[in-house]
């Protein structure tokens with residue numbers, strides 16, 4: 001066990017060059033839980049986002065993944081200022097918008113757009129799709145006669161037929177509604193688009209089309225994306241970096257490719273091995289579902305088992321420890337800081353995977369670590385026993 | 391387990407009158423659902439999977455909708471059954487997990503009450519017992535703090551948790567047919583495995599049959615027995631899981647399988663996708679619906695290819711493509727473990 005001093009000015013950005021477009025510091029979003037019959041009182045708080053520090057660079061795509069309920073949507077909504085942070089700060093283009101009111105946010109709304117996870121709930125059922133897409137254009141003063149052309153062009157870009165503009169949202173399939181959300185977000189040519197599960201409802205071919213489209217738009221217009229997904233197979237293609245979240249905290253932040261070849265955190269590694277393979281024979285050999293998803297490693301696959309965590313009363317130490325196959329006494333007691341590995345790869349784990357002894361010895365505590373994390377960095381000896389994945 | 395099919399669907403057609411014309415969302419869909427089997431329905435977004443599934447539950451009877459064909463369940467004709475009869479069956483005999491959890495849960499009602507309501511509508515159990523059952527169900531589908539969540543409102547739950555509530559609701563009365571429309575789309579892979587396991591145990595314990603609508607071919611490979619591939623309202627190919635994955639006959643199926651991104655493979659420069667758009671269902675191409683996007687299209691494709699067995703000795707593998715079987719096997723691109731859309735012999739590489 002080694003305790004290392006805080007390094008010099010470090011940051012979690014991909015390159016040190018420019019200021020990130022979005023900067024989130026020690027952000028916490030807690031939801032009160034109230035109970036009681038006549039007089040409601042607060043009996044606890046859901047720790048939806050629990051001390052997250054993160055930067056999104058202009059023009060990059062940051063993938064955000066993690067299991068259901070870990071706080072991805074809440075973090076996204078906080079960045080969009082659609083939910084109020086409990087603590088911490090959010091900056092957009094260097095300007096602190098944590099406390100900004102409606103008036104100050106107004107001009108920024110045009111620059112930040114969001115594609116919502118639940119496409120149906122976010123589309124007004126009484127408006128035709130053309131009107132829905134036109135709305136942001138109108139609000140922000142686009143000339144009236146240009147709008148219809150623009151709507152047709154946007155529909156075409158997301159793979160819908162221009163004549164669909166006259167339909168109501170309920171007349172579309174799930175995947176089509178999702179694309180309407182994408183078209184609406186693109187309408188104003190914003191600089192940041194937060195995409196909350198934008199392709200989970202789409203078949204693989206349309207998924208590929210949308211991802212290719214987002215790729216092209218990024219090249220054409222220099223867009224910045226925060227791309228939220230719950231599984232790792234989708235985000236790989238589009239992301240420059242990927243952040244893995246668990247129970248309101250960041251577990252790992254890595255250059256995209258490296259996350260797949262070299263997952264450092266046991267949770268990431270579990271997520272990777274749990275991805276179903278579209279090959280019946282290979283699956284039969286693996287037996288992921290046969291194992292009940294319940295932890296018993298079968299056919300060499302360990303699916304994360306154990307009780308799903310409780311965000312009201314998060315576990316002590318490393319929040320992942322109750323479900324982690326590598327957990328030790330240390331993990332139960334001390335919260336691991338985000339340690340910085342080679343190439344700007346960060347991971348919060350006392351017993352990292354896939355890293356050599358030298359690399360482990362050279363780690364430093366990243367300043368984006370939660371304030372509650374200890375100073376204990378993984379020592380080289382622990383790395384010896386690394387379970388290789390792949 | 392009885393021998394005959396649980397559900398027999400013949401030439402099912404659903405059209406909607408919309409401003410742009412008549413939208414033919416489902417066209418000549420025919421299949422049998424056997425007890426204890428998992429039939430996966432896959433296909434392009436917007437090809438009619440949900441409309442087909444909801445029609446079986448009598449949930450697409452909009453004023454602008456028209457129906458053709460039949461769907462028999464235990465002697466009952468579902469397509470023109472009365473509302474009263476459908477209500478008796480819905481939830482108890484045939485249950486559905488909806489693609490859109492938010493619009494199918496009542497936003498102003500606690501999630502537990504919604505499930506209790508369904509249990510009590512079909513079984514005369516006392517409230518306390520129903521409540522206990524709900525807590526157990528929520529726990530079974532992997533909702534943390536299940537006992538507290540009985541009293542939560544839908545907006546207090548994350549997207550994935552709402553989906554799990556829907557799944558608990560569907561399982562609450564032990565149905566004999568479960569129609570699951572994208573049940574695990576909103577869920578991460580670890581919870582997904584749990585849910586699929588539960589669907590499997592429902593099947594194993596009660597012999598229930600499952601229609602699983604999904605675009606996740608990994609999930610299909612894992613739990614389906616048979617697959618129906620849909621394109622623009624029609625089933626274009628149908629067969630066992632192995633037949634579809636390892637000997638696919640329809641060029642759309644090749645394209646679909648070829649678009650899969652696999653984390654266990656190198657990352658391609660650009661994701662492979664089938665070029666072009668699916669047809670507007672109000673203005674479909676004559677003949678084979680895939681024709682405008684198919685690199686193998688020829689004269690004959692202007693006639694509608696019937697869904698029939700085309701491989702000698704395999705009566706269960708059906709498809710709608712005019713190409714001779716040998717030709718198909720030659721043209722599709724097969725790399726180890728991968729299938730591609732292929733191209734017409736002599737055509738330049740894309």
Ligand SMILES: Nc1ncnc2c1ncn2[C@@H]1O[C@H](COP(=O)(O)OP(=O)(O)OP(=O)(O)O)[C@@H](O)[C@H]1O
Pocket residue numbers: 031032046047048066067068069070071072073074075117230311545546547548549550551576
């Ligand atoms: N308005 C709210 N009131 C109370 N709790 C909430 C509220 N919104 C979210 N939560 C809780 O906060 C946690 C994080 O929710 P969030 O929607 O951010 O998760 P997520 O990562 O987006 O999950 P999913 O993948 O299922 O969409 C969950 O435990 C959820 O129940």
Ligand SMILES: Nc1ncnc2c1ncn2[C@@H]1O[C@H](COP(=O)(O)OP(=O)(O)OP(=O)(O)O)[C@@H](O)[C@H]1O
Pocket residue numbers: 170171172173174175176201202203406407408413415433434435436437438439440441442452489671
């Ligand atoms: N009420 C309606 N009026 C007009 N058209 C409709 C209506 N409902 C659905 N449609 C159209 O019918 C087609 C089939 O829709 P359906 O929801 O079944 O697609 P799906 O295969 O489930 O797609 P996804 O994978 O995106 O959910 C779509 O093209 C849709 O636009």
Ligand code: SF4
Pocket residue numbers: 265266267318319320321322324325326327328331336348349350351352
């Ligand atoms: S810190 Fe410990 S419990 Fe947490 S992921 Fe690493 S090994 Fe597992």
Ligand SMILES: [Mg+2]
Pocket residue numbers: 072073074117196548549550
């Ligand atoms: Mg979410």
Ligand SMILES: [Mg+2]
Pocket residue numbers: 173174175439440441489571
């Ligand atoms: Mg659907």
